[in-house]
Amino acid sequence: SMAEEGEKKAVLETVQADGADEGCVTFVMHDEDHTLGNSxxxxxxxxxDVDFCGYTITHPSESKINxxxxxxxxxxxxxxxRRGLNELTDVCQHVLNTFQVDLSIFITSxxxxxxxxxGS
Structure with missing residues (x-):
């Protein structure tokens, strides 16, 4: 069970100063790299509504981005x-669907x- 394996760490954490503006947040994304960060x-x-958006890879040995x-x-x-993740999901789904359609056409041919x- 999950309890025996120890607590699963959160995939997404936020880093924010006390009383800080919620329009200025650093999100820590675990097990991610440039693939997600850049896109x-x-x-x-x-x-x-976005003034700034950027990311850093904390350390080459760690698989997380700020x-x-x-x-x-x-x-x-x-x-x-939330909007960015939804749009990225839609784009990935579209690419996957297009690939699968083209693949099935190719296999059929x-x-x-x-x-x-x-000669059959």
């Missing part, structure tokens, strides 16, 4: 983060070629 930063920077978002207009930093060459 998520790209998505979030498109938001008109992801900082600063917003304007009193928008909490969690909003562009290969099978037809094999059938033709076998």
């Amino acid at each position: 998520l930063r790209y998505m979030i920077m498109k938001g008109v 992801f900082r978002i600063q917003t304007r207009g009193g928008i909490p930093a969690t909003e562009p983060l 290969q099978l037809q070629d094999i059938n033709v060459s076998l």
